[in-house]
Amino acid sequence: MSLVERIRAGDRLALARLLTQIENEDAAGFDTLTELFPRTGRAHLIGITGAPGSGKSTLVNRLAMELRHRTGATVAVVAVDPSSPFTGGALLGDRIRMRDLSGDPGVFIRSMASRGALGGLARTTASVVDAFDAAGYGWVLIETVGAGQAEVEIARTAHTTVVIEAPSAGDDVQAIKAGILEAADVLVVNKADLPGADNAVRALQSALELAANLRPVWDHHGRLETVEAASAEPAWTPPVLKAVATQGGGISELVDAIQAHGAHLKAGGGRRRRDQERLRSQVLALLGAHLLDAFLESRGREQIDAAVESVVGRRSSPRQVVEALLQARR
Numbered sequence: 001m002s003l004v005e006r007i008r009a010g011d012r013l014a015l016a017r018l019l020t021q022i023e024n025e026d027a028a029g030f031d032t033l034t035e036l037f038p039r040t041g042r043a044h045l046i047g048i049t050g051a052p053g054s055g056k057s058t059l060v061n062r063l064a065m066e067l068r069h070r071t072g073a074t075v076a077v078v079a080v081d082p083s084s085p086f087t088g089g090a091l092l093g094d095r096i097r098m099r100d101l102s103g104d105p106g107v108f109i110r111s112m113a114s115r116g117a118l119g120g121l122a123r124t125t126a127s128v129v130d131a132f133d134a135a136g137y138g139w140v141l142i143e144t145v146g147a148g149q150a151e152v153e154i155a156r157t158a159h160t161t162v163v164i165e166a167p168s169a170g171d172d173v174q175a176i177k178a179g180i181l182e183a184a185d186v187l188v189v190n191k192a193d194l195p196g197a198d199n200a201v202r203a204l205q206s207a208l209e210l211a212a213n214l215r216p217v218w219d220h221h222g223r224l225e226t227v228e229a230a231s232a233e234p235a236w237t238p239p240v241l242k243a244v245a246t247q248g249g250g251i252s253e254l255v256d257a258i259q260a261h262g263a264h265l266k267a268g269g270g271r272r273r274r275d276q277e278r279l280r281s282q283v284l285a286l287l288g289a290h291l292l293d294a295f296l297e298s299r300g301r302e303q304i305d306a307a308v309e310s311v312v313g314r315r316s317s318p319r320q321v322v323e324a325l326l327q328a329r330r
């Protein structure tokens with residue numbers, strides 16, 4: 001049997017092999033994915049994002065179990081972990097904590113290290129999500145740290161974006177990365193067993209009210225613009241829930257909210273719009289990467305190095321050298 005046939009038949013080993021090929025940006029993996037691509041578009045993608053330590057992995061673990069029990073559908077978890085020297089341990093920690101689930105063949109967990117460029121991570125993650133979708137996983141949970149542009153990008157292209165906050169010592173909400181609150185479909189104040197949870201809920205609710213008449217729009221460069229709401233789609237008011245992920249508290253309500261949001265998307269055409277947005281950013285990211293590669297190849301390293309040197313020496317501005325590079329004929 002071919003790899004495609006094995007994946008379609010539910011062979012986990014075959015799927016794991018494809019995921020590794022994708023992570024290594026191996027051409028064979030992309031060929032397999034191309035063959036599988038017509039089978040994608042059925043999974044419900046859930047982005048889960050929030051500050052490090054807010055309890056995302058713990059919550060994702062509980063959420064995966066609850067979705068599995070309540071819907072019977074299979075669940076994939078994609079944990080995107082930055083592998084900086086400061087958080088390198090997180091990868092192992094997540095693997096250990098998520099081990100509870102690994103006895104269930106209907107749950108597949110994949111941790112991804114952010115090697116190389118962030119844009120590369122976003123691209124690889126999108127392909128990993130496609131692989132799970134094609135393999136028939138009904139729910140794909142994508143855990144990202146809500147810190148960088150790439151993570152925000154990954155989270156906002158899901159069908160349902162869940163933003164997690166933990167109560168802070170003061171009564172202010174921890175600074176949320178710009179664009180993330182606006183991208184939230186469901187907000188969760190986790191660690192509701194700790195003091196300050198109700199304050200965090202109130203703070204999030206007032207932040208949501210402020211944002212209620214504004215809705216985010218991303219232009220084709222992926223820049224965030226905020227415009228007055230003028231959407232044909234029916235409005236969705238993001239609920240603010242409380243959870244105690246370590247005990248499983250609030251997880252059932254979270255599944256209710258996710259299912260309600262999924263029904264809302266289907267009824268109002270939002271599901272199609274989100275698919276369009278997600279696939280458009282996939283296409284543009286790939287196109288951008290290929291154009292850059294082709295450009296760098298055509299100019300040769302020396303020209304680029306010379307341009308960078310000129311900027312380092314403050315003889316030219318970055319904009320000037322880019323204009324010169326674009327104009328220069330070989």
Ligand SMILES: Nc1nc2c(ncn2[C@@H]2O[C@H](COP(=O)(O)OP(=O)(O)O)[C@@H](O)[C@H]2O)c(=O)[nH]1
Nearest residue numbers: 052053054055056057058190191243244245246
């Ligand atoms: N008190 C409390 N601790 C929690 C809760 N959820 C997670 N934690 C703890 O918070 C720490 C970070 O959790 P983790 O899931 O790794 O957070 P992540 O970095 O956002 O993925 C761990 O020590 C968890 O046991 C909760 O609901 N209450």
Ligand SMILES: [Mg+2]
Nearest residue numbers: 056057090094
């Ligand atoms: Mg984590």
